[in-house]
Amino acid sequence: MVKPKGSILVADDEEHVRNLLQRVLSKMDYKVETACNGVEVLAQIKSHPFDLLIMDIRMPKKDGMETFKILRLDFPNLPIIMMTAFSTVETTLETMRLGAFDYLTKPFDISEVKMSVEKVFSSFFEKNELSSMDEKTANPPVKAFIGSSPLMQEVFKTIGRVSASDSSVLIQGESGTGKELVARTIHQYSNRKNKPFITINCGAIPEGILESEFFGHEKGAFTGAYQQKIGKFENAHGGTIFLDEIGEMSSSLQVKLLRVLQEREFERVGGNEKIVVDVRIIAATNKNLRQSILEKTFRPDLFYRLNVVSVLIPPLRERKEDIPLLAAHFRDKFCWKLGLKPKVISREALNALQSYNWPGNVRELENIMEHAIVMSSGQVILLEDLPLDLFNEHKTLFPEAAAKPKTLRTLIKALEKEAIVLTLQKTGGNKLKTAKLLDISRRALQYKIDEYGLENRVDSNEE
Ligand SMILES: Nc1ncnc2c1ncn2[C@@H]1O[C@H](COP(=O)(O)OP(=O)(O)OP(=O)(O)O)[C@@H](O)[C@H]1O
Ligand SMILES: [Mg+2]
CATH class of the missing domain: 3.40.50.300 (P-loop containing nucleotide triphosphate hydrolases)
Structure with missing residues (x-):
């Protein structure tokens, strides 16, 4: 017997659908298991991994939507193809928006099923090729129209x-x-x-x-x-x-x-x-x-x-709740495109993204995430990886001063810290150049770096 190309779990309460898919997919050299409801799906996926889940929406016990939402949290990397005989545009959109890989309506056209399954696996192969060094690359991008606001x-x-x-x-x-x-x-x-x-x-x-x-x-x-x-x-x-x-x-x-x-x-x-x-x-x-x-x-x-x-369509600044989801979506998209391992967005960077005004809306966010992915060298997207003007806007002290009354001393200190952070950023963490630009002595700079805990912003190769 040939080695299976991958493992698929087919979940449907109707026996003939399970049988049909099992037959078709086995013939395509996939290892296929089946489940009759959402409870079984969760049990099987928890007991051993699958490469793909094909799941009906209407099922007894736990329906497909509910199961889908649980899986999205516990197994975010598992590609899921949803299917239903009762296609309303609302459910379709909802599943795609939640990140289903694809959506099939019954009765299906078998070639459509095959194509969709092949697409899942071909994206796996591309992914593995992109980083044969490390199997754990970013998720394949799912078609998505995002917005929970x-x-x-x-x-x-x-x-x-x-x-x-x-x-x-x-x-x-x-x-x-x-x-x-x-x-x-x-x-x-x-x-x-x-x-x-x-x-x-x-x-x-x-x-x-x-x-x-x-x-x-x-x-x-x-x-x-x-x-x-x-x-x-x-x-x-x-x-x-x-x-x-x-x-x-x-x-x-x-x-x-x-x-x-x-x-x-x-x-x-x-x-x-x-x-x-x-x-x-x-x-x-x-x-x-x-x-x-x-x-x-x-x-x-x-x-x-x-x-x-x-x-x-409301501007992005009026639905800031959508920013984390959108940012994560574009992050995955570009990590995937560049064949990189998944990255996380630091709290600081996310705060900056959320306090920015987004005159260019979602397109601007998309561009900035691309920039950030390219700039970030590690697994974490830092505030520094965002373009400077965004950073500046975020860091501007006036909203801070306006939001909550602060003592002048606190504000001046915050300003001083900001000036040092920004200048260090400009000089690539070079202390000598930073001190020069700020017109203070190197010793004074070092003192403040210690005071504000900025050592990690300094280029350690400089000495
Ligand atoms: N809710 C969303 N979820 C995911 N991607 C989105 C969302 N909204 C916009 N995008 C992405 O942002 C980019 C800009 O969107 P689109 O081209 O549809 O905007 P537009 O309103 O037509 O802009 P313009 O007026 O400049 O033509 C596209 O890459 C699009 O895929
Ligand atoms: Mg347009």
Whole structure:
């Protein structure tokens, strides 16, 4: 018998599903065991390790969701594929958000099951290849849309409610809040998911060619139109069109778009054949469109057409509870990408991340975590591994002084300590250079380093 490629636990209360998966997966050379409910799953996983769990959501005793939540805490590295016959978008989103590796709906397409399982194991192999020195590398990244704050829970619920419908959706939020991610998620959980998702960035395409980008053109429609071109609306037939930065669209195109939304048909530029399309429109903007309406740069009738369902993504600074989860998610993503061992985020660094204001929202956090992973040399991401301006902002004394009354002496001491820490950081822990920059003697500096317990910030190779 061939050596099994890995061990899989299949959990379902229906015998035929267990049998089917056992047969299929054994044939693929996996070692398969089965369980009938959540209690059995937990018992089996505690008794010996598995490489993958495939679990039904609806099961007696302990259901899949409950079991999943327990496993996420006790066995965070175990990839889990969830399955169900009762797919509501809410449960789907919830499982993906909690970090399921994949989600399968019954009755399944066996090739989809195979593909999903292979994906789990191929990521293991990549992972092992990346660090043959140490088996314990970071977790494989799981597809995830993260947010446990009440504000994001509302967003998830709206996504859940609208995915199944064909209603137009307008997503509003500052830059980097996840508008595109929301749009893709809505598409992914709609019954259009196997049809195209086509993005048009209304801000990036020059006005002159935008119309032809949208609707296509006939040969000879204008100078340079050497052949017929099919536009994005036609290409998206059956699927979703994502109109990004809709607030940048010119007023003439707004009129044309409105017509398509009303009549669901259009002509290619230079043509007169009526083309009927079935597309779902999702638009996004970081502008306040109501303001644009007042300023007469956006048509109110188009706004109401697009804004059938409105999704408002709050800026990150208004949902700081999400920062630790997001930071951990990006940390795992980049550790994984770079083939590094898992890292932990120090309390100090996390505090800095949490007190920062995040003008660039989640995208900025993502970039900063990448920077931190690259900068950190050990297993712990330190405050020093974060970019300096973030560090500075965090360390600025004014919030401290404002938050709680402090004596002047305490504040001055804190300032002194901060100045030394920052300068040591700038000089790479070099005492001589630090003393020079601060214009104090080396002895005075050493005294203060001892006083404030900063010896660990000093480059020990310097002496
Ligand atoms: N809740 C989230 N969970 C995980 N990743 C997120 C989340 N929100 C945003 N991201 C990630 O942050 C980055 C920025 O998100 P996205 O591109 O969707 O933002 P946007 O609102 O479209 O920004 P812009 O207005 O600049 O186009 C992406 O890499 C996205 O995957
Ligand atoms: Mg975007």
